[in-house]
Amino acid sequence: MSKxxxxxIRLKPSAVEEYKxxxxxxxxAVLATLERAHITDYSNHHYPPLQLLIANFKYTGNDYEGDMKKVAEDPETQRWWKVTDGMQESFVEGAEGSGKEDPGGLFDLEEVFRFEGRK
Incomplete structure (x- = not known):
């Protein structure tokens, strides 16, 4: 079942160009790890007035928590996070960075509407 x-997350103003x-x-290797974890249609959007980064993706696997754990254990993804975590500021109080108990301080948003077109 997909979801x-x-x-x-907030992007530090000093890191905008580097992040892009x-x-x-x-x-x-990071993209391959996402693909193995059944993540597709992944995009990030930047809203400069509030320095927001908005990430969207589709998960098509059957074990979201297990697949996210595999992503967090991947050495190349951990190296990527060491670079990108310093560019961001979390809305999650006490966030410790990617790969910890929370996913790098990313704040999950509730979906309140979706339209996928007529089938």
Whole structure:
């Protein structure tokens, strides 16, 4: 069963250009890990007035928690997070960074509406 996930975090104003540059050349090993974890249709959006990063993706697997754990255990993804975590500020009080108990301080948003078109 698939599900959509939407998360937010704040992007540090001093890191905007660096964040965009690293994501313009996302590491193939990190993308492969996401793909193995059944994550598709992943996008990040930036809203400069509030320095929001809004992430959306579709999960198509059967064990979301297990797959997210595998992502967190991947060495190349951990290295990616060491670079990107310092560019962000969490809305989650006490967030410790990616790969810990919370997913890097990303705040999950509740879906209140979806329209996928007529079938």
């Amino acid at each position: 959509r996930v939407c998360q937010i 540059a690293i994501h313009a050349a996302a590491w193939p």
